[in-house]
Amino acid sequence: MSDKIGTGNFFEDFQLGQVIEHATPRTVTEGDVALYCALYGSRFAVQSGDSFAMDIGYEAAPIDDLLVFHVVFGKSVPDISLNAVANLGYANGRMVAPVYAGDTLTARSEVIGLKENSNGKNGVVYVHTVGENQKGEIVADFVRWVMVNKKDPANPAPEAVVPELPKSVTAEHLAAPTDLNMKEYNFTLAGSPYVWEDYETGEKIDHVDGFTVEEAEHALATRLYQNTARVHFNQHTEKDGRFGKRIVYGGHVISICRSITFNGLGNAFKIAAINGGRHVSPIFAGNTVYAWTEVLDKMEVPGHPGIGALRLRTVGLKDQNAEGFPYKDEEGKYDPAVVLDFDYTILMPRKV
Amino acid sequence: MSDKIGTGNFFEDFQLGQVIEHATPRTVTEGDVALYCALYGSRFAVQSGDSFAMDIGYEAAPIDDLLVFHVVFGKSVPDISLNAVANLGYANGRMVAPVYAGDTLTARSEVIGLKENSNGKNGVVYVHTVGENQKGEIVADFVRWVMVNKKDPANPAPEAVVPELPKSVTAEHLAAPTDLNMKEYNFTLAGSPYVWEDYETGEKIDHVDGFTVEEAEHALATRLYQNTARVHFNQHTEKDGRFGKRIVYGGHVISICRSITFNGLGNAFKIAAINGGRHVSPIFAGNTVYAWTEVLDKMEVPGHPGIGALRLRTVGLKDQNAEGFPYKDEEGKYDPAVVLDFDYTILMPRKV
């Protein structure tokens, strides 16, 4: 193989404290917004209509938080997870400065933890990934950990360091947009009358709708994010792989679920935090995704009297509707229909 | 079901004179224009090239009239037709102010007619839907009527009111763009030498080309319009539905046919009116769409000496080319290949 070919990092290539600047600055534009709409049919008014967003104090309709997340995440793939055996988890994800069409995003990751597995063949790498705009403002940051193969099992194990991570982003760490004037939030145009006060901890919502995934759709999406993970694109190798077919990028499933949650959470106008997420089982073209949500917690947002936060668990299902809220059995084993277990925090207008 | 889930309106929910503001303002951008081009391959020069459009007096290339129509229509779906048994018809549709990239569209509908069916189970709702830009200018308006289920057949029938509707939009009601300088219209760049004077009432044109529809394409299109009708997206339920597969949004078929008509109607630079339309039978992924057109009428446009109007019937066909102009038999029954019967009025330059 040519030495000019990037083959990604192996477990031994990572060192604690190492900072990796990821390649390919990406200007996010109205073109991306339109494609994101075509891919997921999202209907949250703040991200859809400039005039709506400007009425409550944004410069324009901000780019969807998950589009930003996917772009930042995609940049990290060639350096962090090209040789990943498994994406194990996310934590402490925060969506910070709003991103507008025309902003250019870059990303870097710091290695904050390393732990070789007892089999000596691979280990877990923890990284803190930060996405920035062209002004150097943080737009998103998150921790993720992946299991990565070693190049040579004979190489010695590094000292094990496992970072302490919060179970969820607390209210004071939420990057709520400042200066929003929620009195101008138009509930009719937003498509839902329900405010923060209307939701209760423990409440569950079956979002009813289902979307069938097509091969061309998830491949378009994943390339849009410049995500290079090979399992999503190459049927010639995947036909002989673990599943015999291409695997849909997990972030595509998150975005489908977010779009489905509009029906029931229409005023969840911003994802402020990603507390954790697990891709329980893979999705393939032809599967239909459904979703239900449980309200895990309600939080006031310090300094933002017009906005409340809801910590949510959205569960994605495949080929089964959300009736009865399929999740885990008594032993903690996931229902076979569950594909996504996503713990995140959204912002919502409060009662005026 | 959670009371926060929108389930759409039933027949009893509509009242005569009721005005419904539809949700989700939508900024239409150059991203939508690119996607529309990728979906339909449209080649009308006014909508494709800024410099061409500006030469004849537009501010820039206006957004395709059908893209505007689909966005406005899409907004009305969750309120008007989510529980529709059938989309029965359109009338009196007018494309008014040009829409440019950056404009934000909203829509509202007024209930202008109600008639319960004799079976007591459903009824016909007539609405006048108006789309506006962020300046409050009307960009499109149309009447449509749908058959909607009752929640409870025991509920009493409203007084039957059926609006009087014009068979077609007359010349004086056409919203022809003012201040166009058709002397600067470049027929070479437009790709056709034929002007309004070259077409005759009764003339039929076989547009020759055919486009095969893919599942990912119509789903991308329909989500781009934020149209939430479930039959287009959910194979898991549709496999047990009436056809065993997802139904292509009728507006997608209209846009395919419009694109196909370029070959023969290359200077039909604007759709000014939608007089009526019938989706005669459903289209599915894998079908190939063909089209032919009959000139129904020719009209001068008052106050616009450089522009003439043609009232057209474009007939869409599936899996059969347009040779012999398949339409109706002697008893008025549609040929089995016909999928669309679309009556609309376009504008065309006149001989200088």
Added chain:
Amino acid sequence: MSDKIGTGNFFEDFQLGQVIEHATPRTVTEGDVALYCALYGSRFAVQSGDSFAMDIGYEAAPIDDLLVFHVVFGKSVPDISLNAVANLGYANGRMVAPVYAGDTLTARSEVIGLKENSNGKNGVVYVHTVGENQKGEIVADFVRWVMVNKKDPANPAPEAVVPELPKSVTAEHLAAPTDLNMKEYNFTLAGSPYVWEDYETGEKIDHVDGFTVEEAEHALATRLYQNTARVHFNQHTEKDGRFGKRIVYGGHVISICRSITFNGLGNAFKIAAINGGRHVSPIFAGNTVYAWTEVLDKMEVPGHPGIGALRLRTVGLKDQNAEGFPYKDEEGKYDPAVVLDFDYTILMPRKV
């Protein structure tokens, strides 16, 4: 058939020296850039990030050279190759002025050669196609030759004229962008440390990655370029055609290969010339494309000390990875896996 239907030109319709202005001016936008990214996942930093491009002296991220090429090429199809039996070759292609979002492209072709085949049924037409922006600056030009059917074999043959064409564009004819400040080129953000000096004539690179083509993807791409060649869109006729299925536009394969070459040629920031190209065999939906590249030549670029040029041959393969660099056998016959033999010249930063 209506006389208003464009049926393309036949061999007899072309005259030496004839200049054909092609239809449909096309404003290229950020929407096209996003779609191009979604279609090919391209990661060359200059085209992806405004700030990166501006740092080295561009006004903004320029539109991908191949997107410009496909748009210009697409305009020529209805006039030049609608009745083509075969696309025989390209030569002397140059990408000249950078194209930015908002530019409107038009194209014209001059007939520079004609040679009837001895069978009397068809002949070869050579055209020089020029694409321009709204300011009249040339953005791309190239020669291509196609075999076109005669309307009537009885028609007399024109005098045979075959233009002399360079085997490749020489360094002094490369339209290298002036005023670039390559000292500001950030190799970390570009994703590759390798500069012009690191490549050697004769060096071969297996680009490793493979992309599977979907029906919806190539159709979206080809319509985006407003390319009207029917074999790409109409399964209803193609099912009875030579291959039983739709043929993928050759330019789509070129763009896939270019994207794949990022891994190994990450700093090939501009395609400056297309020296020649052959679509060795057709690609269909479901095929997986791989690519390898040989460095054919290295050239200094007069007046641009910071930039070097590499003449490359990129070979596209279907359903076979590039191990062993499959190409031609001893008799010059292509390996059955080869689909594309593309000879082009890229620009790369030199060692500072």
